[in-house]
Amino acid sequence: MKRLLKGGRVVDPANGIDGAYDVLIEDGKIARVERNLPVPGGDVQVVEVASGLVLCPGLIDMHVHLREPGQEHKETIATGTKSAVAGGFTAVACMPNTSPVNDSAATTELILKKAAEAGLARVYPIGAVSRGSNGEYLADIAELHAAGCAAISDDGRPVATALLMRRALEYASMFDMPVIDHCEDPSLKGDGVAHEGFHASVLGLRGLPGAAETIMVQRDVTLAGFTGGRVHIAHMSARGSLRAVRDGKAQGFNVTCEVAPHHFVLTDEALAAPIQFDTNCKMNPPLREQADVDAMLEGLADGSIDVIATDHAPHSADEKTVEFDRAPFGIVGLETCVPLVFDRLVHPGRITFARAIELLSVNPARILRRPGGSLAAGAVADITVLAPDASVTVVPGKLVSKSKNTPFGGWTLRGAAAATIVGGRTVFTNPDVAGASAFA
Amino acid sequence: MTKSSSSPMGSNAALDTRPEPPATRLKHRHLLGIADLTPEEIVLILDTAEAMQEIAHRPIKKVPTLRGRTVVNLFFEPSTRTRTSFEVAEKRLSADTLNVAIATSSVVKGETLVDTALNLEAMSPDMIVLRHSSSGACHLLSRVCRSKIINAGDGMHEHPTQALLDAFTIRRHKGRLSGIKVAILGDLLHSRVLRSNVLLLTKLGAEVWVCGPPTLVPPGIERLGVKVTHVVEDAVRDADVIMMLRIQLERMQGAFFPSLREYFNVFGMTEDRVSLARPDVIIMHPGPMNRGVEIASEVADGPYSVILEQVANGVAVRMAVLYLLAGGAENETAA
Secondary structure, eight states, X not given: OEXXXXXXXXXXXXXXXXXXXXXXXXXXXXXXXETTOOOOSSSEEEEEOOTTOEEEEOEEEEEEOOOTTTOTXXXXXXXXXXXXXXXXXXXXXXXXXXSSOSOSHHHXXXXXXXXXXXXXXXXXXXXXXXXXXXXXSBOOHHHHHHHTOOEEEOTTSOOSOHHHHHHHHHHHGGGTOOXXXXXXXXXXXXXXXXXXXXXXXXXXXXXXXXXXXXXXXXXXXXXXXXXXXXEEEOSOOOHHHHHHHHHHHHTTOOEEEEEOHHHHHOOGGGGTSSSTTOGGGOOSSOOOOHHHHHHHHHHHHHTOOOEEOOOBOOOOXXXXXXXXXXXXXXXXXXXXXXHHHIIIIITTTSXXXXXXXXXXXXXXXXXXXXSXXXXXXXXXXXXXXXXXXXXXXXXXXXXXXXXXXXXXTTOEEEEEEEEEEETTEEEEEOTTXXXXXXXX | OOSSOSSTTOOOXXXXXXXXXXXXXXXXXXXXXXXXXXXXXXXXXXXXXXXXXXXXXXXXXXXXXXXXXEEEEEESSOOSHHHHHHHHHHHHTTOEEEEEXXXXXXXXXXXXXXXXXXXXXXXXXXXXXXXXXXXXXXXXXXXXXSSEXXXXXXTTTBOHHHHHHHHHHHHHHHSOSTTOEEEEESXXXXXXXXXXXXXXXXXXXXXXXXXXXXXXXXXXXXXXXXXXXXXXXXXXXXXXXXXXXXXXXXXXXXXXXXXXXXXHHHHOBOHHHHTTXXXXXXXXXXXXXXXXXXXXXXXXXXXXXXXXXXXXXXXXXXXXXXXHHTTHHHHHHHO
C-alpha cells in the first residue's frame, strides 16, 4: 500500500527542507520527498493536502507519565497514547515511576505489549536507574536495554547520590543510553510546594527554590564531564540550571536538556490569579518567576535547550480537588503542547517553524537513538500534519486523556495538530481542522 | 436594633478621617482574606465592630440579628482564642452554632476536606468558619460550597479576623492607622497573622516594619510595601505599635535559628528595646505567647501591653464580620 501526500508544505529540518513537496509513503516508510511527484502505479491512496497544512517528521514527547501499570485511574497506555496522537505526537517516552516501577524486563515488556495493542503512538519505555527507584542499587540496566528501554531515569525524584549517578552514567554508556535526571536537591526542596518567591510568600505556600534544581544540574553536568556519559536534564525550569547546561555544552560534555511548555508560558503569578491556589498550577518543578521564563525562552531560541517535552502527568479530579499542599504535582500536557508552542513561540517570532520541529522531533529522536525526526527516504513514515493557523480553545472536559488537570482550560491558541501518521498509517485526524479528514 | 439605619447598632463616631465615601456592605460573599477587601470595606468592618463592642457592656449581651442562622465552626487545627471568640460572637448575635472538632470528625477515617464540608452543608448552614493547616483551604471550600466561608486561619496564608481585630485595637489607641509606625517582629515566614496584618496595615496607610532573622523572612515580602530589617532596634525605634509574632516551636525542625536562647538574645522583646519606641507605644501579640522566647514577661505584662484587650476586641470584630456577611442592614430590612 502506497500513500501519496500531495501539495502540502513540508518542514523537515534534518534534511534542510522547507517548502512545497509531495511525500510518497511505501510500506510504512518514506519513499520519496520531491516536488510534483507523479502518482505511482499500483495500489495507491492520494491525499490532497489542503493549503495551510504542514507535513513534519512525527513529534516525539520524550517525557510522559502513562501511569500503567498501577495507576490506571489516572491514565492507561491506551488512553495516554490516544491523547498523544490527538496532540500530534507519533511517539512518547514513558517514565518508569509506575507501580511497580519499571525496573525490570517484565514491566518493560508489559508496557510495550499494551502499546502494541493500543496501536496508536510508539512508546519508548524509560527504565529505572535504581531498583525500585530507591536510589540504592543500580537496576538491571542491560536487561532493561535489551527489553527495549530507550533511557534510564528515576524521574519523580533525582538520582539519589553523586556516586549512583556516576555509576549509572558509566554503566549506561555501554548501551549509549542517556541518564535522564529529575534535578532537585532533596534538602533544599524540603516540603516545598510552589516556587520560592513573592507569590508563594504572599499565599503562604512553602517554597521550592530554583537553586534546589540548579545545584543538582551542576552536579550532573560535572559528572557528565567526569564520566563522559550522557546526561539529559528533565523538565528544566530555573535560569541557573540553563547556565549550568550551557557551561557543560561549552566544555563539550554530553549534556542535553528539555523544557516543558508550562515553564515557558506560565509564571508563579498563576498561583494568585485567575484562580487562587489552583492545584492545576501545582507541578514539580514549579511555575517559576518571569526571569526564569525569560531564560527558558532565550534558551529555546538560541539552541541551548534541545527539547520541548510535556511532562504529561495525569491525575484524577478527586486527587486534585484537595488542599493545595496535599495535591499531587503535575498537569497533563500532550494535547496542549502544539498549540502552546505555535501560539507562544513560532507565531510571535521567537523561534522558527523549523526550530520547533527540531525541539519536538529531531532532537528527541537523536537523544533517544530512536527512528524518526527525519523525512529522508527510508525513514519511518511517522508524520505529524500541523495546522499552524488553526485556532483551538482548550476545553478540559474534551481532552482525550483520562485526566483533565490542565491550567490552560478556556485558553484560545493558534496552532493545532491536524493529523497524526504512524508507520504510514493515520491514527488521528482532527475533526476541528479543515482538510484533516483527507488523511483518514 | 434599628431597622432603618445603615449603622444598625446606633451611630458610633468613626475615628478615622476618611476621604473615600464609606462602604455600606461587603462586595464578596466570603471573607477569605484581607487581600480581597478594599480600604473602605475594612473601615466598614471596624466601624461596625465599634457598634458591636457596645453589646458586650450590656447586662444581656445578646441581639437577635442572626436568629435562625446556622454557623458551623469547622476547626482542623487546635485553637482556643479564635474558636471561642467566634463562638461567643455567633451566640451574641443569636446564631445557632455547630462546632466540629477534628478529633471526633470523619477526617480521621480518611474523608477529604471537600467531602467533610459538603456533608456539613447538607444540613444547610449559612456560614462555615474554617480553620485549617493548609494555605488556600478556604478558597477551595468557597469554590465547592454554597455557604459563606469565613477564614479563621488557613495555613501560613491569612488570618483576616486577627488582622481586623488588631487594626481595631490600634485604632482605638491611636485614633488612626494612617501614618503610624508598626513594627512586626518574630517568625514572619510561617505567620498568617503577619500576612493579613501587612496587607491590612499597608492598605490603610500605616508604615510597616517587619523584623526577624533572614531565615524567617518570606522572600519578596518587601514588594508588599514593608520595610524589612534584621535589627530589632531599627524596627522598634519611634514605633507606635510593636506587634510580636509567636515563634512557632512546632515548625522549628528546619534549623531556622540556633537556639531559643540565642533567639531571645537577638530578637526577644525586652524593656530596653521597648524603650526605643514612642512613649505611648502599645505592645500586641496574637497569642499564644512563648514567654522568654519572643517576649519577656515584663513586656507581656507591662503597662503598654494590650494583649488581653485584643482578645476582647476579637469578639466585636467577629460579630461585625458575621453581621456584614449575613447581609448587614439590607438583609435585616428584607427579613
